[in-house]
Amino acid sequence: VAEVPAECVIGVDLGGTKAIAGAVDASLAVHYRGRREVPTSDLEALLETLTELVEEVREAVGGEVEGVGFGIPCLIDQDRGLAASSVHLPINGVAFADVMAERVGLPVFMDNDGNLALLAEQRAGAAHGERNAVMLTLGTGIAGGIVIGGELYRGSQGAAGEFGHMIVWADGPACGPGCRSRGCLETLVSGTALSREALALASRSPASRLGQALAAGREVSGPLVTELAFDGDGDALALLEELGTWLGIGLVNVVNIFNPDVVVIGGGVIAAGELILAPARRVLAERALAFPAEHVRVEAAHFGAESGMLGAALFARERLGERVRA
Amino acid sequence: VAEVPAECVIGVDLGGTKAIAGAVDASLAVHYRGRREVPTSDLEALLETLTELVEEVREAVGGEVEGVGFGIPCLIDQDRGLAASSVHLPINGVAFADVMAERVGLPVFMDNDGNLALLAEQRAGAAHGERNAVMLTLGTGIAGGIVIGGELYRGSQGAAGEFGHMIVWADGPACGPGCRSRGCLETLVSGTALSREALALASRSPASRLGQALAAGREVSGPLVTELAFDGDGDALALLEELGTWLGIGLVNVVNIFNPDVVVIGGGVIAAGELILAPARRVLAERALAFPAEHVRVEAAHFGAESGMLGAALFARERLGERVRA
Numbered sequence: 001v002a003e004v005p006a007e008c009v010i011g012v013d014l015g016g017t018k019a020i021a022g023a024v025d026a027s028l029a030v031h032y033r034g035r036r037e038v039p040t041s042d043l044e045a046l047l048e049t050l051t052e053l054v055e056e057v058r059e060a061v062g063g064e065v066e067g068v069g070f071g072i073p074c075l076i077d078q079d080r081g082l083a084a085s086s087v088h089l090p091i092n093g094v095a096f097a098d099v100m101a102e103r104v105g106l107p108v109f110m111d112n113d114g115n116l117a118l119l120a121e122q123r124a125g126a127a128h129g130e131r132n133a134v135m136l137t138l139g140t141g142i143a144g145g146i147v148i149g150g151e152l153y154r155g156s157q158g159a160a161g162e163f164g165h166m167i168v169w170a171d172g173p174a175c176g177p178g179c180r181s182r183g184c185l186e187t188l189v190s191g192t193a194l195s196r197e198a199l200a201l202a203s204r205s206p207a208s209r210l211g212q213a214l215a216a217g218r219e220v221s222g223p224l225v226t227e228l229a230f231d232g233d234g235d236a237l238a239l240l241e242e243l244g245t246w247l248g249i250g251l252v253n254v255v256n257i258f259n260p261d262v263v264v265i266g267g268g269v270i271a272a273g274e275l276i277l278a279p280a281r282r283v284l285a286e287r288a289l290a291f292p293a294e295h296v297r298v299e300a301a302h303f304g305a306e307s308g309m310l311g312a313a314l315f316a317r318e319r320l321g322e323r324v325r326a
Numbered sequence: 327v328a329e330v331p332a333e334c335v336i337g338v339d340l341g342g343t344k345a346i347a348g349a350v351d352a353s354l355a356v357h358y359r360g361r362r363e364v365p366t367s368d369l370e371a372l373l374e375t376l377t378e379l380v381e382e383v384r385e386a387v388g389g390e391v392e393g394v395g396f397g398i399p400c401l402i403d404q405d406r407g408l409a410a411s412s413v414h415l416p417i418n419g420v421a422f423a424d425v426m427a428e429r430v431g432l433p434v435f436m437d438n439d440g441n442l443a444l445l446a447e448q449r450a451g452a453a454h455g456e457r458n459a460v461m462l463t464l465g466t467g468i469a470g471g472i473v474i475g476g477e478l479y480r481g482s483q484g485a486a487g488e489f490g491h492m493i494v495w496a497d498g499p500a501c502g503p504g505c506r507s508r509g510c511l512e513t514l515v516s517g518t519a520l521s522r523e524a525l526a527l528a529s530r531s532p533a534s535r536l537g538q539a540l541a542a543g544r545e546v547s548g549p550l551v552t553e554l555a556f557d558g559d560g561d562a563l564a565l566l567e568e569l570g571t572w573l574g575i576g577l578v579n580v581v582n583i584f585n586p587d588v589v590v591i592g593g594g595v596i597a598a599g600e601l602i603l604a605p606a607r608r609v610l611a612e613r614a615l616a617f618p619a620e621h622v623r624v625e626a627a628h629f630g631a632e633s634g635m636l637g638a639a640l641f642a643r644e645r646l647g648e649r650v651r652a
Contacts, residue, residue, distance in 0.1 A: 075617045085617040132482045144583075148474050155585025156458045159618040162582040167613070170495045170575050181578065181613040249496050252507065256488040257470075257583070259481025287493070287507040291401045291411040292485040 009320070010057050010068045010106075011313025012050065013113060013306075014038065016088035016140030021053050022306070023061040024313035028124055030306070032060035043090045051103045058104075068106050069316030071113035071308045072096060073143060076158035083110075084159065087178030088140060109319045113137070114161050115152050116311030117301070118145030121264045123314055125302030130261040134254050135301070136163055136247075137308065138269035141176065142186040146258070164190070168249045188246040191269050195221040197239050209233050226272045237275065244276035248283025251298060255284060259292040266301030266308075273300055335646070336383050336394045336432075337639025338376065339439060339632075340364065342414035342466030347379050348632070349387040350639035354450055356632070358386035369416045377429045384430075393432050395642030397439035397634045398422060399469060402484035409436075410485070413504030414466060435645045439463070440487050441478050442637030443627070444471030447590045449640055451628030456587040460580050461627070462489050462573075463634065464595035467502065468512040472584070490516070494575045514572040517595050521547035523565050535559045552598045563601065570602035574609025577624060581610060585618040592627030592634075599626055 008023040008031060019038050022030040034057045039045035050070075058065045074086035074096075081098065083091040101108035111119075118127065118135035127133040131150050137143040142164030146153040154160055164186035165179055172183025176192070187193060198221065202214035209228055214220050228236035247265070254263055265277065281298050301307045334349040334357060345364050348356040360383045365371035376396075384391050400412035400422075407424065409417040427434040437445075444453065444461035453459040457476050463469040468490030472479040480486050490512035491505055498509025502518070513519060524547065528540035535554055540546050554562035573591070580589055591603065607624050627633045 075615065077617070085615060146583075148479060153474060155618065156587045157585055157618065157621055159585040159615065160583065162585075162615055162618075165582045165615055166579045167575050168493055168496055170572075179615065246496075249493050253492045253579070256491040257472075257486065259483055259485040259488075261482045289401065289411060289485065289488055289491055289505065291403075292481065292483065292488075295483055 007064060007066050008061050009066050009313045009316040010054055011309045011311070011316065012054065012068065012070045013116070013308030013312055014050070014070060014072045014089070015113070016040070016073055019050060019053055020306070020309050021057045022309045022313065023057050023065065024310060026317065028310055028314070030310075032057055034060070038089075040088065041090055043094065046089065046091070047099060047103065050100065054104045065106060067316045067320050068100065068104060068108045069116070069312035069314070069319075070097065070100065070108065070110040071116035071312040072110055073113050073141070075162070076110065076112055076154075078154065078158040084157070085178070087176060107316070107320060107323075109316045111315055112143070112145070112154070112158065112161065113308050114143030114145040115154060116145070116315050117143065117266050117307035118147055118264065118311065119152060119314055120303055120307045120311035121266070121301055122147050122150070125307065126264045126299040127262045132258060132260040133262045133264065134163075134258055134260050135264040135266060136250065136254075138189060138265065138267035139191055141190050141192065143267070143308075163250065163254065166250065166253060168246070168253065185246070185250045189243055189250060191222045191267070194225055194239065194243055194269060197242070198222075198225045201235055201239065205235070208235050210235055222269055223271070226275070229272060229275050240272050240275040241279050243269070244279030245283055247276060248280040248287070251280055251284045252288040255288045255292050255296050260296055262297040262299060264299050264301050266304070268305055270300050270304070333390060333392050334387050335392050335639045335642040336380055337635045337637070337642065338380065338394065338396045339442070339634030339638055340376070340396060340398045340415070341439070341634075342366070342399055345376060345379055346632070346635050347383045348635045348639065349383050349391065350636060352643065354636055354640070356636075358383055360386070364415075366415055369420065372415065372417070373425060373429065376426065380430045391432060393642045393646050394426065394430060394434045395442070395638035395640070395645075396423065396426065396434065396436040397442035397638040398436055399439050399467070401488070402436065402438055402480075404480065404484035410483070411504070413502060433642075433646060433649075435642045437641055438469070438471070438480070438484065438487065439634050440469030440471040441480060442471070442641050443469065443592050443633035444473055444590065444637065445478060445640055446629055446633045446637035447592070447627055448473050448476070451633065452590045452625040453588045458584060458586040459588045459590065460489075460584055460586050461590040461592060462576065462580075464515060464591065464593035465517055467516050467518065469593070469634075489576065489580065492576065492579060494572070494579070511572070511576045515569055515576060517548045517593075520551055520565065520569055520595060523568070524548075524551045527561055527565065531561070534561050536561055548595055549597070552601070555598060555601050566598050566601040567605050569595070570605030571609055573602060574606040574613070577606055577610045578614040581614045581618050581622050586622055588623040588625060590625050590627050592630070594631055596626050596630070
């Protein structure tokens with residue numbers, strides 16, 4: 001008989017500004033990738049964009065798809081199956097998985113995006129097989145995930161792991177919409193923070209390379225900073241060093257609180273790699289309690305920017321398996 | 327036959343400056359209490375003091391004691407049975423439980439003091455039966471405990487729950503010996519912090535009631551501040567309000583990270599009760615993510631300053647039970 005390809009599930013990582021989707025088989029091989037900018041103020045437009053994205057991926061692999069997993073940037077009300085509180089998207093109070101299941105005609109499962117990124121890393125990536133792990137996903141904001149005893153810890157209402165809203169500078173910068181606090185980690189360590197600082201530098205130093213890029217009409221944000229830093233630009237390197245130093249403060253807290261085996265750093269910002277991880281590790285070594293700090297590994301996400309998408313697929317596959325066994 | 331009293335275990339809560347011990351029966355009734363100031367620089371003197379304390383309690387209940395539990399202010403190296411890293415006491419690298427067992431001739435069990443305080447509260451106190459709980463014990467420093475899914479979470483090497491060394495003000499006051507960081511929560515929220523601020527106020531305001539107490543040779547520390555605050559003194563009330571406000575910052579982080587059912591506040595400082603809990607709850611309501619903040623209870627320890635001692639006794643009893651079953 002001819003070899004039948006393993007059945008795929010679709011994983012979708014919904015971020016604060018874009019969604020990436022993949023058709024993923026049981027070995028975590030990705031057979032097709034799709035990507036969309038997402039509408040961030042209109043719920044109907046957002047749901048329509050996501051439906052189109054799922055359909056595109058499904059058709060690309062011949063329609064044979066068992067289910068869809070979504071990682072969403074949102075606290076999840078597990079008891080009621082609702083998206084409970086999103087800082088970035090207009091999905092508060094929406095029965096997101098049920099609504100999407102009806103639209104795409106497939107079983108749909110949802111969890112917090114940070115949880116699912118860590119699920120992928122713990123099942124098959126940088127935290128593979130570790131009992132206790134934490135992940136920070138640095139994107140528009142910070143998504144977080146916690147593994148305790150080898151399983152995701154979601155908190156009493158599915159809202160745990162919001163490391164982006166850990167206060168590290170009590171009187172620091174005001175946080176974004178949906179948060180009423182100041183000096184949250186994500187005001188200092190995120191793509192948004194990096195863009196803000198890069199734009200400020202470009203504006204006050206027109207002769208700098210960032211300033212020249214701004215004048216030339218380029219988008220002054222994280223990817224440009226990382227590109228210039230790898231090219232040796234001192235300003236860009238300093239911006240990443242500053243971000244990495246603040247990341248290190250966050251790691252001190254994570255390590256002193258969780259005494260984990262590993263902390264995984266993912267998301268788009270981690271494209272800068274050691275340029276932010278080296279200063280972060282230095283601060284961790286200098287300021288964390290020595291005993292847990294000596295033990296912990298701090299690693300870039302093995303799956304890079306795809307942890308969330310792969311984790312969403314893994315989650316859907318695990319949940320489908322539970323249904324079959326039940 | 328005559329009624330035989332339930333057999334007791336001895337629980338010892340070893341703090342940064344003193345130890346309290348109790349003979350505790352299976353219903354958590356305390357049949358005798360003992361207390362010692364402890365030597366904080368000489369290991370041999372410390373061990374001798376603790377041995378005397380255990381003997382005093384044992385004799386007071388007629389010698390019938392099954393074992394001893396110690397809560398110690400120290401990271402615990404569970405793999406090797408060592409006190410791994412204490413900020414306050416000279417016990418680093420000491421096989422504390424083994425050494426004490428030999429001295430007192432009874433089975434001895436040890437765990438971190440913060441863990442054991444929460445054990446008592448989760449088994450029978452303010453966190454009774456809750457799945458997910460965090461406790462901060464405000465004493466010389468801050469001891470912490472974490473319950474996940476109804477059981478203590480100790481981290482990968484037994485070093486988890488060090489909320490006192492969570493940075494909340496990146497460039498804040500230098501932390502104490504054994505920590506190389508700044509702006510740790512315990513530099514702002516602890517008996518030590520309260521004494522420091524009270525003494526500073528007394529020194530700069532000799533006409534204040536704190537200043538008069540200083541001039542009269544009284545010890546200007548937490549208990550005096552609490553006494554004056556309950557008596558309506560504005561300076562003392564302001565000091566507790568400031569401490570409670572910083573406690574609230576710590577609670578924001580705990581709630582955003584753990585999404586717990588309850589956070590329990592214990593230790594000597596909690597004698598001030600609502601004078602620190604009210605401002606802490608206000609900051610939590612203002613600055614935490616609304617969804618987990620609306621769910622969580624913030625409670626004073628049901629067992630007050632005895633949570634740690636009772637938890638040490640509970641721990642010894644649970645471990646003795648495991649031996650019998652094994």
